[in-house]
Amino acid sequence: MPSVTSPLLDRAYEKAAAHVRLSPEEGVALLEAGDLNLIGALAHRRRMHLHPRNEVTYIVERNINYTNVCVTYCRFCAFYRRPGHKEGYVLSHDEIGRKIEEILPHGGVQILLQGGHHPDLPVAWYEDLLRFLRRRFPRIHVHGFSAPEIEHIARVSELPVEETIRRLREAGLGTIPGAGAEMLVDRVRDEIAPLKTTTAAWLDVHRTAHRLGMRSTATMMFGHVETPAERIEHLDRVRALQDEHGGFTAFILWTFQPDNTAMWRVPRLESHQYLKTAAGSRLYLENVRNLQPSWVTQGPRVAEVSLRFGVNDMGSTMFEENVVSAAGTTFAMNASEIERSIRAAGFLPRRRNVYYDEVAA
Amino acid sequence: MIPAPAPAACDARTVPAPLQDSPIRDLLEKTAASERLTFDDGVRLFETDDLPALGWAANLARERRHGEVAYYLLNRHVNYTNVCKYDCMFCSFYRKEGQEGAWTWTVDQVLEHVAAYKGAGLAEFHIVGGVHPTLPFSYYTDMLRALRREHPTVALKAFTAIEISYLAEISGLSIRDTLVELKAAGLDMIPGGGAEVFADRVRYKVCREKADADRWFEVHETAHALGIPSNATLLYGHIETIEERVDHLLRLRALQDRTGGLLSYIPLAYHPDNNRLEKLGAPSGIDALKNVAVGRLLLDTVPHVKAYWIMLGLKPAQLALSFGADDLDGTVTWERIYHMAGATTPEGLSEERLREVIREAGRVPVRRDAFYNRIAAEAA
Numbered sequence: 001m002p003s004v005t006s007p008l009l010d011r012a013y014e015k016a017a018a019h020v021r022l023s024p025e026e027g028v029a030l031l032e033a034g035d036l037n038l039i040g041a042l043a044h045r046r047r048m049h050l051h052p053r054n055e056v057t058y059i060v061e062r063n064i065n066y067t068n069v070c071v072t073y074c075r076f077c078a079f080y081r082r083p084g085h086k087e088g089y090v091l092s093h094d095e096i097g098r099k100i101e102e103i104l105p106h107g108g109v110q111i112l113l114q115g116g117h118h119p120d121l122p123v124a125w126y127e128d129l130l131r132f133l134r135r136r137f138p139r140i141h142v143h144g145f146s147a148p149e150i151e152h153i154a155r156v157s158e159l160p161v162e163e164t165i166r167r168l169r170e171a172g173l174g175t176i177p178g179a180g181a182e183m184l185v186d187r188v189r190d191e192i193a194p195l196k197t198t199t200a201a202w203l204d205v206h207r208t209a210h211r212l213g214m215r216s217t218a219t220m221m222f223g224h225v226e227t228p229a230e231r232i233e234h235l236d237r238v239r240a241l242q243d244e245h246g247g248f249t250a251f252i253l254w255t256f257q258p259d260n261t262a263m264w265r266v267p268r269l270e271s272h273q274y275l276k277t278a279a280g281s282r283l284y285l286e287n288v289r290n291l292q293p294s295w296v297t298q299g300p301r302v303a304e305v306s307l308r309f310g311v312n313d314m315g316s317t318m319f320e321e322n323v324v325s326a327a328g329t330t331f332a333m334n335a336s337e338i339e340r341s342i343r344a345a346g347f348l349p350r351r352r353n354v355y356y357d358e359v360a361a
Numbered sequence: 362m363i364p365a366p367a368p369a370a371c372d373a374r375t376v377p378a379p380l381q382d383s384p385i386r387d388l389l390e391k392t393a394a395s396e397r398l399t400f401d402d403g404v405r406l407f408e409t410d411d412l413p414a415l416g417w418a419a420n421l422a423r424e425r426r427h428g429e430v431a432y433y434l435l436n437r438h439v440n441y442t443n444v445c446k447y448d449c450m451f452c453s454f455y456r457k458e459g460q461e462g463a464w465t466w467t468v469d470q471v472l473e474h475v476a477a478y479k480g481a482g483l484a485e486f487h488i489v490g491g492v493h494p495t496l497p498f499s500y501y502t503d504m505l506r507a508l509r510r511e512h513p514t515v516a517l518k519a520f521t522a523i524e525i526s527y528l529a530e531i532s533g534l535s536i537r538d539t540l541v542e543l544k545a546a547g548l549d550m551i552p553g554g555g556a557e558v559f560a561d562r563v564r565y566k567v568c569r570e571k572a573d574a575d576r577w578f579e580v581h582e583t584a585h586a587l588g589i590p591s592n593a594t595l596l597y598g599h600i601e602t603i604e605e606r607v608d609h610l611l612r613l614r615a616l617q618d619r620t621g622g623l624l625s626y627i628p629l630a631y632h633p634d635n636n637r638l639e640k641l642g643a644p645s646g647i648d649a650l651k652n653v654a655v656g657r658l659l660l661d662t663v664p665h666v667k668a669y670w671i672m673l674g675l676k677p678a679q680l681a682l683s684f685g686a687d688d689l690d691g692t693v694t695w696e697r698i699y700h701m702a703g704a705t706t707p708e709g710l711s712e713e714r715l716r717e718v719i720r721e722a723g724r725v726p727v728r729r730d731a732f733y734n735r736i737a738a739e740a741a
Binding site for chain 2: 010013014016017035036037038040041042044045267269270271272273275298299300301302303304305308309340341344345346
C-alpha cells in the first residue's frame with residue numbers, strides 16, 4: 001500500500017524542490033495527500049537555501065499580558081475575563097517595569113506586550129505606557145499590540161487605524177506581533193471568533209504598518225474547525241500581503257488548545273498535523289524568511305524535530321505564558337534549554353533581535 | 362533546476378525526487394530494494410542529519426509490513442513491587458526494603474489493584490517489578506495463577522529476563538524449568554525490559570549487578586523454544602555510543618533470525634529525573650525518532666516496532682508512527698517506573714483518545730490483543 005501519489009502532488013514536490021511558487025491547489029495537495037517526511041525533506045532544503053549557516057536563532061524576550069479584560073469573547077480563548085469579573089486585571093506601570101527588570105540579568109532585549117480588548121482604555125493609556133517604557137527601558141524593544149488590539153484601540157478612541165498606529169509608534173511601539181490572525185478565513189472566524197477583527201481588517205492593520213515602514217509577524221492558529229484548503233487560504237493571504245511590502249519578518253503557527261474554552265469538545269491535535277503544516281508553510285510561504293515552532297504547545301521534543309522540518313528559529317524565551325496555558329498542558333523553556341535543544345538538533349544557537357540580527361549572548 | 366521528470370514521488374521501489382540529494386541515498390535505495398542493512402549502515406543511519414530521509418525509509422519498511430494500520434491495545438500495568446536488590450544508575454523506581462516509598466503487594470493486593478478491570482475487555486496485564494530480595498518463587502507462580510483464575514481472558518505478559526533469571530536462582534531450577542513452571546502458572550509472554558544496552562562496557566557502568574547480555578538472550582531464546590513469545594527493548598540516551606546501539610540491534614536481529622520469537626521492538630528513552638544519571642538530561646526528540654526508525658530498518662525480521670507513548674510522550678509517539686512504528690502500546694492506566702523518573706504524560710489514555718491520535722497521523726487504528734491479533738478494525 002504505497003502512499004498516495006498524483007500528478008498534482010508530484011508537481012508540488014518538483015516545484016517546491018526548485019523553489020518555485022506553489023499554487024493553492026498544489027498547497028492543498030501537499031497538506032492533504034503529501035508524505036510528512038517528503039514535505040519535511042523539501043522544507044529543510046528550502047530552509048538551508050534561505051539560511052545556509054548551520055544555525056538556529058532565538059530571542060530573549062518576555063511575554064507581558066497587560067490586561068485579561070476583554071469584550072471579544074472568542075470561543076477558543078480561556079484567558080479573558082469579562083469587564084467587572086473579579087479575576088480581571090490591568091497591570092500598572094510599576095508591575096510591568098518589575099517584569100522587565102527581571103529579564104535584564106538574563107540578557108532580555110524585547111517584550112511581547114499584548115492583552116485583552118479592554119473596553120475603557122483609550123489610546124492615551126497605551127501611549128503613556130509606551131512612553132514610560134521608553135523612558136525607563138530605552139534598550140528594550142516593544143513588540144506589541146496585535147492587529148485586533150490596534151483595531152480595538154482605534155475604535156475605543158474613535159481614530160482611524162493608520163492614525164492609531166502612527167501614535168503608538170510615535171510613543172515607542174517597535175513592531176507588531178501577528179497574533180489574532182487565528183485563521184484568516186471569514187467562514188472560520190464567524191464560527192470561532194465572531195466579534196473579533198475580520199480577515200480584511202487584520203490584513204489592513206498589517207498592510208498599514210508595513211506601509212509606514214514597520215515590521216510585523218504573521219501567525220496561524222489551526223486545528224479546530226478549518227479544512228486543509230482553508231489553511232492554504234490563510235497562507236495564501238499572508239503570502240499575497242508579503243508580496244506588497246515584504247513587512248513580515250516571520251511566520252509562527254500553533255495548534256488550538258481546547259481545554260477550558262467554549263470549544264472544549266474539539267479533539268486536540270497533537271503533532272503530526274503540526275509538523276506537516278509547519279513544513280508545508282515553509283514551502284508555501286517562499287517569501288517569508290523565518291519560521292518558528294510553537295514549543296509552548298508542542299514541547300521541546302517536537303520543536304527539536306521541527307528544526308529538521310523547515311523551522312529555522314526557536315522563537316522566544318517567553319518567561320511567562322498566560323494565554324495558551326490557560327487552555328491546557330503547555331511547556332516552558334529557558335534560554336539554556338532552548339540552546340540545548342538547538343544543539344541536540346545539530347545546530348549552533350544564536351541570539352537575535354526582532355529583525356533577526358545577531359546579538360551578543 | 363527543476364529535476365528531470367520524476368518517477369512517482371512515493372513509488373515504493375525508487376527513491377523519490379525530493380530525496381535524490383540525500384547523503385544517505387544509497388541506504389534509501391537499499392531499503393527500497395529490501396536489502397539487509399549492515400553494521401556500518403546502522404551507524405550512518407544514526408549519524409545522519411537527514412531526519413526526514415531516515416523517516417521516509419523507515420516508513421516505507423513499516424508500510425510494507427502493515428499498510429496504513431497502527432495498533433493499540435487495552436492494557437494495565439502491574440508493578441507489584443519496587444523493592445530491588447540492584448542499584449541501576451538510570452533507575453528512579455527502586456527502593457530498598459523498609460525504605461520510605463517502598464511497596465510490595467501480596468497476591469491479594471495485586472488482585473485488588475486490578476479487580477475493577479474485570480470484564481473491561483483488557484487484552485493484557487504488563488507485570489514487572491524490582492528484583493525483590495526475599496519473595497519466594499511461589500509468590501510469582503501464585504500471582505500468575507490468581508490472575509489467570511480471576512481474569513481468564515487477559516494475557517499475562519510478565520517478568521523481564523532479569524526477574525526470570527533471578528527466579529531461576531531462588532528456585533534452584535534451570536532457566537528452562539523456571540519458564541516451564543511460570544508457563545504452567547499462566548505466563549503468556551515476556552516483556553522486553555532489562556535489555557538496557559547489551560554492551561558489557563555500558564552494563565558494567567550503569568547496571569553491573571544485573572544479569573548480563575548472555576543471560577538476557579538465554580532467557581528469551583529458551584522462552585521462544587517453549588512457545589513463549591517476547592519483546593525486546595533498548596534503553597538509549599545515557600552513556601551508550603552509537604556503535605553500541607547498533608551492536609545491540611544486530612544481536613537482537615541474530616536472535617530473531619534463530620527463533621522468530623520476538624513480536625515487537627521498543628526503544629526506551631532514558632528519563633533523567635530522580636536517579637544518578639540526572640545530569641545527562643533527556644534525549645532529544647530527534648534521537649527518539651532515530652531510535653524508532655533505525656530499529657525498524659535494522660530489525661527487518663521483527664514484525665512490530667512500538668512507540669511507547671507513556672515514555673516518549675504522546676506527541677513524539679504520534680510522530681513515530683511516521684518513522685517506522687506501527688504500535689502505540691495501550692491505555693495503560695497506572696504506570697510508576699517512568700513517572701518516578703519524571704515522565705509528565707498522563708498515566709492513562711482513553712481508547713477514543715488513542716484512536717484520535719492514530720487517525721491524526723493518517724493511520725487506521727486497530728485494536729489488538731497481546732499477540733497482535735486484530736480485535737476490531739475500522740475504515741479510515
